[in-house]
Amino acid sequence: MTSSSPAAPQGRERRTRDSRVGDKIFMNLARGSGILLLVIMAAIAGFLAWRSGLALSNNQGNFLTTFEWAPDAPKPVFGIPVLVVGTIVSAVIAMAIAVPVAIGIALFISHYAPRRIAQPFAYLVDLLAAVPSIVYGLWGALFLVPHMDGLTSWLNEYLGWTYIFDQTKSGTPRNLFTVGILLAIMVLPIITAVTREVFRQVPRMHEEAALALGATRWEMIRTAVLPFGRPGIISASMLGLGRALGETIAVAVVLSSSNVLSLHILDAGGGTFAQNIALKFAEAGDSGRNALMASGLVLFVITLLVNGAARLIIARRKEYSGANA
Amino acid sequence: MAKRIDVSGLSAFYGTTKAIEDISMSIEPRSVTAFIGPSGCGKSTFLRTLNRMHEVIPNARVEGKVLLDDENLYAANVDPVAVRRSIGMVFQRPNPFPTMSIYDNVIAGLRLAGVKKKSVLDDVVERSLKGANLWNEVHTRLNKPGAGLSGGQQQRLCIARAIAVEPEVLLMDEPCSALDPISTLAIEDLIGELKSQFTIVIVTHNMQQAARVSDRTAFFNLAGVGQPGKLIELDDTQRIFSNPSVQATEDYISGRFG
Numbered sequence: 382m383t384s385s386s387p388a389a390p391q392g393r394e395r396r397t398r399d400s401r402v403g404d405k406i407f408m409n410l411a412r413g414s415g416i417l418l419l420v421i422m423a424a425i426a427g428f429l430a431w432r433s434g435l436a437l438s439n440n441q442g443n444f445l446t447t448f449e450w451a452p453d454a455p456k457p458v459f460g461i462p463v464l465v466v467g468t469i470v471s472a473v474i475a476m477a478i479a480v481p482v483a484i485g486i487a488l489f490i491s492h493y494a495p496r497r498i499a500q501p502f503a504y505l506v507d508l509l510a511a512v513p514s515i516v517y518g519l520w521g522a523l524f525l526v527p528h529m530d531g532l533t534s535w536l537n538e539y540l541g542w543t544y545i546f547d548q549t550k551s552g553t554p555r556n557l558f559t560v561g562i563l564l565a566i567m568v569l570p571i572i573t574a575v576t577r578e579v580f581r582q583v584p585r586m587h588e589e590a591a592l593a594l595g596a597t598r599w600e601m602i603r604t605a606v607l608p609f610g611r612p613g614i615i616s617a618s619m620l621g622l623g624r625a626l627g628e629t630i631a632v633a634v635v636l637s638s639s640n641v642l643s644l645h646i647l648d649a650g651g652g653t654f655a656q657n658i659a660l661k662f663a664e665a666g667d668s669g670r671n672a673l674m675a676s677g678l679v680l681f682v683i684t685l686l687v688n689g690a691a692r693l694i695i696a697r698r699k700e701y702s703g704a705n706a
Numbered sequence: 707m708a709k710r711i712d713v714s715g716l717s718a719f720y721g722t723t724k725a726i727e728d729i730s731m732s733i734e735p736r737s738v739t740a741f742i743g744p745s746g747c748g749k750s751t752f753l754r755t756l757n758r759m760h761e762v763i764p765n766a767r768v769e770g771k772v773l774l775d776d777e778n779l780y781a782a783n784v785d786p787v788a789v790r791r792s793i794g795m796v797f798q799r800p801n802p803f804p805t806m807s808i809y810d811n812v813i814a815g816l817r818l819a820g821v822k823k824k825s826v827l828d829d830v831v832e833r834s835l836k837g838a839n840l841w842n843e844v845h846t847r848l849n850k851p852g853a854g855l856s857g858g859q860q861q862r863l864c865i866a867r868a869i870a871v872e873p874e875v876l877l878m879d880e881p882c883s884a885l886d887p888i889s890t891l892a893i894e895d896l897i898g899e900l901k902s903q904f905t906i907v908i909v910t911h912n913m914q915q916a917a918r919v920s921d922r923t924a925f926f927n928l929a930g931v932g933q934p935g936k937l938i939e940l941d942d943t944q945r946i947f948s949n950p951s952v953q954a955t956e957d958y959i960s961g962r963f964g
Contacts (some may be wrong), residue, residue: 468760496764562711586801592762593814594871595791604814608805701805 391544429678436671444675448640450657452672453665459672461679463642467651468680471632472625474561474646475568479625480618482565483572490573491580501578510570518631521563522555526635529554529562533647548647555637558646560653563635564628568621573621579613580606612695619691626684629655653678666697707904708735708773709874711756717934718748718755720763725751727934729770729936731924738906740916740943744958748935750798751910752926756907757793757802758786774874781943791819794868794904798880800860802852802867807871808835809848809864810845810918817920825926830870838866839896858889865896878908882915913959917947923954 436445439457447460487505490499533554540546583606591601607614632653638660639650658673665673711733718726726748733739737873741749755768758779772779779789802811812831814822821827831848836839840862844855844924852863861881868876878897882890897906897919910916924940939952950956 409935571796583708584801586797587803589759589762589802590801591814593757593759593790593795593797594818594867596818597787597788604818605803608803611805701807701853
């Protein structure tokens with residue numbers, strides 16, 4: 382097909398030229414969209430960096446070590462350690478709970494449930510993703526928080542020796558642990574939906590290969606399904622983690638924030654980047670807004686780093702991905 | 707190793723559709739038995755009933771008896787997982803696990819059986835790959851992914867994986883249909899060598915292949931679309947291809963079919 386015959390009919394030649402024009406239009410559209418995305422990203426990053434610079438040059442405290450957040454004071458001091466720890470701890474708790482549960486639900490839908498149950502069940506999970514986060518937040522504050530006491534004191538009693546589950550202050554459980562559980566519920570649907578699709582795409586012939594070797598259903602899943610789905614599980618977790626790191630309003634409603642840095646996750650207090658911005662933005666002055674943007678830039682960088690790490694993990698095992706099978 | 711198979715009155719269903727009807731036959735140990743017949747005649751379905759792989763398809767079920775020596779594979783107290791451990795299977799398209807190295811692919815069955823000792827596993831890998839005529843080509847890159855091999859090598863890797871667990875019987879479902887003639891020849895030679903240790907059953911669409919590799923040949927046919935497949939005759943390969951006792955067989959192998 383590389384050399385076209387000189388005797389090719391006119392009509393075919395015209396069609397070729399037309400389709401080249403279409404090609405060009407489409408190529409430029411695609412290229413334009415790509416460039417636009419880069420421009421927007423650069424604009425956001427540039428804006429954040431500029432305002433952050435202004436804020437940081439006014440900061441009388443140390444941005445990396447100060448616990449306080451008082452950027453509008455006559456002598457502005459503010460720092461991010463409390464927010465870094467709160468954001469990461471609550472996201473880690475959320476992932477630790479959500480990822481195993483999501484994999485379980487996805488496997489149930491893709492490999493265990495009979496089809497007439499699996500379909501509505503999958504739909505139900507997708508529906509959870511459509512619930513607005515303020516609704517989760519209200520549910521968290523009005524239902525979850527009042528019902529956490531039992532679990533909290535149980536953890537404190539039996540796992541208190543681990544330091545993180547040691548409850549040093551009494552009070553309502555508006556703590557990072559409750560936030561983590563709420564975030565887990567919020568990210569569950571997206572992780573479930575993506576992993577379910579990945580598990581469904583495992584070629585039947587690999588599953589049969591495992592079964593024919595004498596694998597039970599669970600062994601078949603361990604031998605053929607989970608390894609094949611591994612890159613998908615990682616990508617899905619990153620999507621969920623992105624949402625957990627950036628979740629704003631639900632955290633703001635549930636967490637009772639403070640400037641205290643503590644790894645005792647059952648103690649009320651702490652804060653996260655997104656929640657801090659949501660709480661303080663309305664009342665902040667110019668200096669305060671710049672400071673909040675500086676914290677937003679940090680969250681942006683953390684999210685980029687996490688995604689980069691995930692890509693590295695996936696790329697490292699590329700030749701085993703099954704993409705060439 | 708190498709047991710005989712006696713099938714009696716076996717029918718297989720997909721839901722309410724009967725795919726094969728009332729098949730009875732004996733398969734001799736340490737021999738190659740080929741199944742031939744037109745598409746849809748149920749020869750692959752029948753093959754899959756021999757290691758209880760048929761029933762992994764939703765709503766699929768089997769009636770009748772399959773005796774491996776004297777044990778009925780369909781008796782109530784028999785675990786299908788155990789059956790599949792003692793009867794190996796090679797599929798139409800090579801299906802090494804894409805997420806595993808060549809080494810891990812070969813020992814996948816042993817892993818499932820709980821074998822962990824490295825020296826045992828090393829021995830099995832070498833023996834199985836040699837048995838599958840693949841050792842010379844891959845022994846320097848056992849830790850490379852199995853999916854990186856050529857199609858013919860992948861299929862021999864799958865054979866190595868199947869024989870690594872030392873099964874009584876080896877079932878092959880059109881093992882060469884996705885391969886080029888040279889790879890096909892390699893697999894056919896291998897089948898000739900393996901039959902000294904295993905009972906081999908092979909489904910093939912290629913009648914020359916059946917004539918080349920098998921000792922006995924079974925011809926399956928169906929009366930019409932939607933009708934269940936039936937065994938027409940089973941005889942020495944020589945006889946099937948020179949002087950079959952049923953007219954339908956002769957029509958099929960001489961190309962006068964349909």
